[in-house]
Amino acid sequence: MDFFNDKHVEAAKDLIYKMADDQLIIGHRNSEWTGLGPILEEDIAFSSMAQDKLGQSEHLYNLLHELGEADADTVAFTRNENQFHCCHLLELPIGEYDFSLIRHFLFDMAEAVRFEMLVESSYENLALLAKKFKGEIKYHTMHANTWLQQLATGNEESKARMQNALNEAWPLALGIFEPGDSEDVLKEASIFEGEAVLEAKWLEEVTALLNKAGLTIPAGVTAEYGGRKGKHTAHLQPLLDEMTEVYSIDPTADW
Amino acid sequence: MAKVDTLYNESDIRNFLKEVKDPEIPPISIVDLGIVTKISVTDQNDVHVTLTPTFAGCPALKIMEDLVIERLQKLDDIGEVTVNTSFETTWTTDMISEDGRKALLQHGLAPPKQNVGYMELDVLSDTPCPYCSSRNTMLKSPFGPTLCRSLHYCNNCKQAFEGFKPV
Incomplete structure (x- = not known):
């Protein structure tokens, strides 16, 4: 990391932690549709997306390991709730299929834009991962948008x-x-242009698709913050308890 | 320094690796799949192989790393064999060789379209049927039994089939 000073490393860690935690938590939630999907193809779709997200989270945790954090399994399975940086949207239970689909649409559209932006990152190893993930997420957004258009006009x-x-x-x-x-710091070091830029680009893209689907974006809404700072809803801890069940019994278990 | 009777070069190693198959699609070798991105051999026959993942969440990757080591360690006079995974070369389906595409087709999997830079929604919609070659097919789901496959239906021969999805 020759171009990085300590300040840059800390900023990069913040960014990667929230990305990795988002992937891990939504990966786990997506996997809860395995065996329960409304039709076989949807069962497979959410299971496949779960696998993609978990794989991506592992590579992001590996990047954190390169920056001096503990290894992927330790980071994923031993942190407390307040050490997680996922956003609230992803920790909510799967709910009805409509909620899972809308969440999938809104989050994956944001991911697609984030990866697209990070392909240009000065942090080369992160840019390489973004380039890889960008190729995978297009299938997720394609899936989400297909169902959005179909059900909103059903x-x-x-x-x-x-x-x-x-x-x-x-x-x-x-x-x-x-x-x-x-x-x-992220912006100054050209690591990432920032959440505000991401949000503006995302809003433009989802607005066009939601309009096309005939849905109305709620007005006068306040964003629900807290997740990035380790403050979570009541739904995260039960998820973590379940996810870490095997690891807690035997950290060396292989499965 | 130990004396070695047989000295291997990069191309020898590449040929041996053609015997290592993708566990999820056994007819195709990891070389034809295009995931072997670097091979280096020292004058002591120490070999280092770099693989690039097809999909970040591919569960077969670790198995393929082990299979590479297992195959190369069987060679006479081989030195230390090491394998790593790197994203330095981003794998795309364009890296599948001609032989690899033929192997997919023989396995009943429609080969991916080539040079798909930015995917439009219809990129998977007229995938040629691996059974009857008709393009009168439709995409059933972009997700199949493994991360790299999609589900299709052929309107001509009335059969469901799988495709290798372009990335």
Whole structure:
């Protein structure tokens, strides 16, 4: 990391921690549809996306390991709730399928823009991962948008369900972009342009697709922040308890 | 220094690695799949192989690393064999060789379209059927039994088939 000073390393860690935690937590939530999907193809879709997200989180944790943090398993399985930096949107239970689909759409559209931006990062190893993930996420956004358009223009019930799910998810989705403490440092070092730029680009893209689907973005909504700073909803701890169950019994278990 | 009777070069090693198959798609070798991005051999026959993942979450990657080591360690006079994974070369389906594409087709998997830089929604929609070659097919789901496959249906021969999805 020759171009990095300590300040840059800390800022990069902040950014990567929140990305890795987002991937791990949504990966776990997606896997909860395994065996329960409304149709076989959807069961497979959410299971595949879970696998992609978990794989991506592992590579991001490996990057943190290169920057001096503990190894991937230790970081993923031994931290307390208040040491996680995922946004609230992802820790919520899967709910009904409409909520899972809307969350999937709103979050993955943000991921796609984030990876696109990070391909240009001065932090080369992060840029290489972003380039790889960018190729994978296009299938996730394609899946999300296909269902969004289909269900929002289906019948009265499906349209109402999608609108209600959007109303519920929107303030949480805005929480994805909760600014970190190191936005200026990341920008100054050309590591990442920052959450505000990401949010503006995301808003433009999702607005166009939601309009096309005939859905209305709720107005006058306050973003739900806290996740990036380690303050979480009541739903995260039970998820962590379940996720770390095997590891807690036997940290050397292989599965 | 130990004397070695047989000295291997990069191309020898590459040929041996053609015997290492992708555990999820056994007819295709890791060389034809395009994931072997670097091979270096020292004058003591120490070999280092670099692999690039097809998908970040590919569970077969670790197995393939082990298979590389297992195959090369069987060679006479071989030195130390090491393998690492690196994203330095980003794998794309364009890196699958002609032989690899043929192997996919024989396995009943539609080979990926080439040079798909930015994917539009319809990129998977007219994937040629591996059974009857018809392009009158439709995408059922971009997600299949493994991360690298998609599900399709052929309107011509009325069969479901899988494709290797372009990345």
